[in-house]
Amino acid sequence: MLDHEQILIRRGPRSGLPIVLAVHSTALGPAAGGLRLWHYPGWRDGLTDALRLSSAMTLKFAAAGLPSGGGKTVVALPPGTELDPPSRRDVLRDVAEVINALDGTYAVGPDVGTSPADMAVIGETTPHVFCKPPHLGGSGDSSPHTAQGTLAALHAVSHHLYGDRDLDGRRMTLIGLGHVGEHLARLLTAENADLTVTDIDPAKRPLAEELGATWHSSATILSKETDILIPAALGGLLTAQTTHDLRCRAIAGPANNQLDTPEVAGLLHRRGILWIPDYVVSAGGVINAITTELHHLDATQSSTRVNAIETIVTDLLTTAATQDTTPAQAGHDLAQRRLGTT
Ligand code: PHE
Structure with a gap:
């Protein structure tokens, strides 16, 4: 049974790399989830990972009591690939365009292989991005x-x-x-x-x-x-x-x-x-990003929400x-x- 709402698979026009964006559920609110830029044997392995990771995000938000849905983006790098800075920008712009096309159904954040600096690049193309560096108005590093x-x-x-x-x-x-x-x-x-x-x-x-x-x-x-x-x-x-x-x-x-x-x-x-x-x-990373950036809680209130995991x-x-x-x-x-x- 397909239990994801949307799965987009694109070959990035600039990077030529496979981009998989999976929106598992928006039942509780717009979806959010990180961008994983990682090595996979093939793009289908990236797809499998995106499906599993996005449904886990749905559970993460639901269990944390946040009104967001689950999504994830995976860029499957062929084994051994190193991205130089211009190629990295190309991938990030390719990803940002896919996100933009979803019109707010999904917003991205950092994940394995990506950082707030990468979110800043994505933010040049789309507003649907969490964890940009603080000087650009984001909540920065979620780790x-x-x-x-x-x-x-x-x-x-x-x-x-x-x-x-x-x-x-x-x-x-x-x-x-x-x-x-x-x-x-x-x-x-x-x-x-x-x-x-x-x-x-x-x-x-x-x-x-x-x-x-x-x-x-x-x-x-x-x-x-x-x-x-x-x-x-x-x-x-x-x-x-x-x-x-x-x-x-x-x-x-x-x-x-x-x-x-x-x-x-x-x-x-x-x-x-x-x-x-x-x-x-x-859930601490997303709790901080979502409560500060979307719900405008201050640092103390957000930290209380993170500590409520106990x-x-x-x-x-x-x-x-x-x-x-x-x-x-x-x-x-x-x-x-x-x-x-x-
Ligand atoms: N890597 C984060 C996670 O898996 C993804 C994320 C962080 C998404 C911040 C949105 C905002 O929970």
């Missing part, structure tokens, strides 16, 4: 807010597992030191968590040293014993295979689409591992415990209720 929201979720998980929201001495394993991962690592260090980090890029190792965190090889990170595992890299980490190796009590991280298939949530549950839906944990996660954990279900199911039910589909 510190995503990290803050993740921290809020981790407090809720810690309270649920240990009766104490304090993260002092808690063993946390963070996978991925990209934009969000690095901010989160700093927040967790500030809270004295017992932090282990990894990244597929060994160049991130000095950050571990700077923070006094333990660096661990990315190849064996999943089997490291820990209290809470925090996926903050690309999706698809949790598969039927990898769940066997896990030695943690809970998983809560900002990476989008962590489960390889929805069934993995059931496997984790049977292994006694709590999995908090990624679309709930990772309450949302606590509610999911309570619902799961009292109704003998999983936080995954409770999150799904919450989103579907808001979407009016149940």
Whole structure:
């Protein structure tokens, strides 16, 4: 069944690159979602990713209680492609034209492979763009807010597992030191968590040293014993295979689409591992962008909304415990209720 409202696939007239823009739902309001500029074996893989990521955005907004819908744009770069600055501009202008043609049905933001500077370029062509740099009137980098929201979720998980929201001495394993991962690592260090980090890029190792965190090889990170595992890299980490190796009590991280298939949530549950839906944990970035840019909240009000992720996660954990279900199911039910589909 096709459950997306619109899927646009264009070969960018300037860049020649495949652009996939998927609007999953505008049931709650105009769609929003980031632009992923990343390497894929072929454009069809980019399409698959855009479909999954855009439907996750619908859940993200619904669970966060925001009147926005889910969308995503993927530009599928052939493996190994590096974009020089003029080619990058070409791609961004191609993308901006596709967005403009949708007339406000969808607005873009940054995602893996794009930044506020890229949003500024898109903003030269279309007004439907979030997270432009502050001097251009946007809310800027969303990753510190995503990290803050993740921290809020981790407090809720810690309270649920240990009766104490304090993260002092808690063993946390963070996978991925990209934009969000690095901010989160700093927040967790500030809270004295017992932090282990990894990244597929060994160049991130000095950050571990700077923070006094333990660096661990990315190849064996999943089997490291820990209290809470925090996926903050690309999706698809949790598969039927990898769940066997896990030695943690809970998983809560900002990476989008962590489960390889929805069934993995059931496997984790049977292994006694709590999995908090990624679309709930990772909502801080969009909450900040949407509430400040669209709803004109000030920084304090918006930060309160981001921190409310702690309450949302606590509610999911309570619902799961009292109704003998999983936080995954409770999150799904919450989103579907808001979407009016149940
Ligand atoms: N990368 C963000 C996310 O997945 C996308 C985004 C940020 C969209 C800000 C709109 C505004 O949540």
